[in-house]
Amino acid sequence: MKAFKQSDYHVSGHGPRNLHVLKDAIGKLHGELESDMYGKGKVIEDFQEKMAGVLGKEAAVFFPSGTMAQQVALRIWCDEKDLKTVAYHPLCHLEIHEEDGLKELHHIKPVLLADENRVITLDDVMNIDEEIACLLLELPQREIGGQLPDYTTLEEISAYCREKGIRLHLDGARLFEVLPFYKKSAQEVCGLFDSVYISVYKGIGGIAGAVLAGSKEFTEKSKVWKRRHGGDLISLYPYILSADYYFDEHIHKMVQYYEEAKELAEFYNQCFGITTLPKVPVSNMFHVHAEAPKEDMQDLLAKMYEETGIGLTGHVRENGEKGSRFEVSLGDLYSRVPKRRLKEAFAKLDERMKSR
Structure with missing residues (x-):
């Protein structure tokens, strides 16, 4: 979804999966280390x-x-x-x-x-x-x-x-x-x-x-x-070095991601025609179910992204004949989203769901 990629802020995940994932890990190394x-x-x-x-x-x-x-x-x-x-x-x-x-x-x-x-x-x-x-x-x-x-x-x-x-x-x-x-x-x-x-x-x-x-x-x-x-x-060292580095970077943040997932689910559940599964998340991930077909939901979200700069998801799936769903998985990015703009985005989402 083009509008999602161009958003100022993404809500889910740790960030783009690019070569910096390995670069940051290698940058931590000191001295010689054989493959x-x-x-x-x-x-x-x-x-x-x-x-x-x-x-x-x-x-x-x-x-x-x-x-x-x-x-x-x-x-x-x-x-x-x-x-x-x-x-x-x-x-x-x-x-x-x-x-x-x-x-x-x-x-x-x-x-x-x-x-x-x-x-x-x-x-x-x-x-x-x-x-x-x-x-x-x-x-x-x-x-x-x-x-x-x-x-x-x-x-x-x-x-x-x-x-x-x-x-x-x-x-x-x-x-x-x-x-x-x-x-x-x-x-x-x-x-x-x-x-x-x-x-x-x-x-x-x-x-x-x-x-x-x-x-x-x-x-x-x-x-x-x-x-x-x-x-x-x-050799498997590129995978191992990145795994070791990011394990140390993220393992102590799992409570944070969990608490943020519960907060984000509340925003979704306050929107018309939208529910989360589970209603209260039990980890950093949950599913969002919308009472709108996949194509309609994609168009609705794209317009919201353009207006607010907040990207919620780039992957919407069908969920029965008249519904759609997508997955949310919290990581480092959520804490970087300004709360004021996030609340504005969900107000827009609620408004657009009501006016469908």
Whole structure:
């Protein structure tokens, strides 16, 4: 959306994904540092050790993508039980965004749990009518606005899986973003799971990549599968340096992003014909639902951007025949938007929604 790109202020994210992401990280380096090579070397090993400590696991492995990391994790747990069946949410990333990679590459069958509009509950897990090797939980559940189960439910699911010999894997692409809501540390949450994946480019803000963590035995097996998947590039240091730099830059701001997301959601919910999901965010992200078709909403927003200089989103999606929606994810940019201009923008949005 041209008007969005030309806005004076953008509300979501950390800023443009340009080469400065790497430049800033390299600028922090002092002295000589050799490149990693095929998964070995100080730069990658130090970062893996750091992330293992942050997550409270014995070891961690850096992967070039979360898609690769999670398929590898589920393959390891299936091989352990000699059982090619796992369970996850119907809107799990592996189910809707990976071209059936888990099924085609690893011949693993998924059991889909829960209605697609809500999170997985303990009853859903207890009522699985076939044996599974692993259960995957995504925190937060992105495709339904970043909803979360309460922490007691997580503890109950974890205890049940351990009792039944079911491995529990965490899709924690946005793990750090939900910690302020749970009021728990990463180690406490990850302690409920046998394996954990985190993204290093979403809330953290690096270039790309992922970390897979678990026991030493698990991570050693994951290194073999990483090589089989072609994940051992000759060098991964651009991804690692940016991930390490921006982790330190952003990790202490997750409470700020969470509080700002709740404030921003209130602005949206005060507008005619607009609601957020969840109504009160449980992380730095949420979805905005509008009672206007995609094309109408795009035109309405473009005019508002031109009048106010405030860009809310550049990506509007269809939501049924008469509605639209888009995702909001708070980062460094929100605090730079003048509150007066932000309030004026939402007053314009409310006015335009009423006059449609």
